[in-house]
Amino acid sequence: MITYPLDETDHALLAAARETLLRAYHEERHTVGAAIRAASGRIYTGVNIEACAAGPCAEPIALGAAITAGERAFETIVAVGGRDEPGYVLNPCGNCRQMMIDYAPEMMVIVEYEGQVCKVRARDLLPGAYHHFDGQPY
Numbered sequence: 001m002i003t004y005p006l007d008e009t010d011h012a013l014l015a016a017a018r019e020t021l022l023r024a025y026h027e028e029r030h031t032v033g034a035a036i037r038a039a040s041g042r043i044y045t046g047v048n049i050e051a052c053a054a055g056p057c058a059e060p061i062a063l064g065a066a067i068t069a070g071e072r073a074f075e076t077i078v079a080v081g082g083r084d085e086p087g088y089v090l091n092p093c094g095n096c097r098q099m100m101i102d103y104a105p106e107m108m109v110i111v112e113y114e115g116q117v118c119k120v121r122a123r124d125l126l127p128g129a130y131h132h133f134d135g136q137p138y
């Protein structure tokens with residue numbers, strides 16, 4: 001997998017995700033925070049929503065906030081988590097990887113990979129992904 005180092009804007013995004021999680025943290029309801037930077041440069045955040053029927057992850061909450069604000073193009077996303085030490089980078093689950101490919105396959109995703117925090121393309125996180133919208137490869 002091709003990885004890229006974080007730059008200054010990525011560290012700012014990571015800080016936004018951590019601040020969001022710490023502000024909303026609840027050990028049973030909100031244990032993951034996410035931040036997404038749109039092509040406009042604006043950052044949108046969200047936290048996961050725990051519910052009895054499995055609530056949404058933090059990433060779709062952040063993406064939905066950005067879309068609600070009118071954004072349609074996205075540069076980078078990150079999620080952080082942790083009950084004991086909130087703030088470490090949390091790699092996206094399979095559902096979120098598919099969502100990222102559906103909305104922004106070229107978007108960068110900050111992940112922990114082989115012991116390093118780095119960026120990877122969303123499309124590289126789910127090889128052979130399902131193609132929901134048009135059936136064409138991304």
Ligand SMILES: [Zn+2]
Pocket residue numbers: 057058059092093094095096097
């Ligand atoms: Zn997820």
